[in-house]
């Protein structure tokens with residue numbers, strides 16, 4: 001950080017509210033899965049005012065209904081690819097579809113969201129002197145050639161593949177963050193999030209944990225994409241939110257990996273879901289999609305030493321918590 005310019009003056013809001021010390025926090029993508037859990041946690045602190053902006057592409061107002069009408073909460077329908085004028089002290093910038101089926105649906109829009117959206121939020125951060133946190137992704141490591149992945153690894157990303165709109169989009173977003181930091185002294189934080197799961201994921205979101213849990217509840221076969229030996233590491237959403245807040249509040253720009261180092265093959269995940277939710281369900285193999293990373297596991301040495309953070313919820317504890325949420329939304333109770 002030594003080469004960065006000094007940060008701009010704190011926002012007029014923070015100065016004006018000096019004696020009150022309230023924090024006004026913007027959460028982009030706050031109607032989504034991780035964002036809505038983050039908002040819940042931020043709202044628990046009476047000193048926080050939370051503004052959510054979201055275009056509801058993959059998120060839903062329903063995820064935030066518990067805060068409607070609350071005097072410290074505000075929800076704005078807005079697309080981050082358009083300029084935004086608000087006065088805030090901190091920005092958690094999450095807006096971006098995260099599930100492959102959604103980010104591939106309109107890849108050009110995914111790139112605009114990552115590039116223009118992040119540029120706009122950095123322009124906003126610069127104008128008001130806010131600290132900004134980007135939720136980047138383990139996808140910046142692509143199909144990694146080192147294992148587990150630590151933050152010094154530059155990645156192995158296909159620049160022209162069907163996942164590139166997301167992977168390369170996030171890589172440019174990280175570049176923009178560091179260039180605004182070095183050129184304009186903006187206070188930045190970058191989290192590289194590894195696969196996260198928990199209540200409120202879209203039921204038909206297409207990601208593996210939500211697919212398997214919904215399939216097990218509906219008595220449908222669990223669809224393991226070939227070869228089934230590919231690995232992922234799954235972090236429960238409350239652990240993730242805790243890590244993001246620690247990163248925002250701490251002194252390190254990052255990038256810092258935030259994820260659970262417990263590593264599972266997709267076949268092992270299917271077996272766990274079967275055992276925990278529906279021992280009668282079938283497991284089948286189906287075709288995979290291009291460029292699927294073969295292995296992924298975070299090295300969280302930095303998160304542990306710099307943030308004092310490590311995950312507390314094991315996959316075998318998290319799956320039942322998510323099952324309860326999916327059952328109530330699907331209206332299917334446990335068989336007795």
Ligand code: NAD
Nearest residue numbers: 029031032033034055056057058059079080096098195196
């Ligand atoms: P999500 O799809 O549930 O949430 C994303 C939110 O952003 C949604 O509410 C969506 O409507 C909103 N959004 C999308 N494009 C927008 C735009 N142009 N303008 C305004 N709002 C927009 O996904 P999530 O799992 O909560 O992911 C949140 C963030 O974390 C994303 O930036 C994602 O890249 C990152 N991340 C997630 C995971 C994971 O496993 N969930 C892993 C790595 C990184």
Ligand code: UDP
Nearest residue numbers: 082083084085119120121122123124126127
């Ligand atoms: N921006 C924004 N809100 C603000 C300030 C800027 O959305 O409060 C946008 C602005 O429209 C621009 C981007 O952020 O497209 C980058 O702004 P910056 O001031 O860094 O660059 P410039 O406007 O000089 O190109």
Ligand code: UDP
Nearest residue numbers: 100206207208209211223224225230266292
């Ligand atoms: N996957 C699977 N069955 C599914 C959905 C996904 O086996 O129904 C696999 C997919 O091939 C990948 C892994 O699960 O290897 C994680 O995929 P997901 O889309 O959840 O996240 P990402 O690829 O972004 O890590």
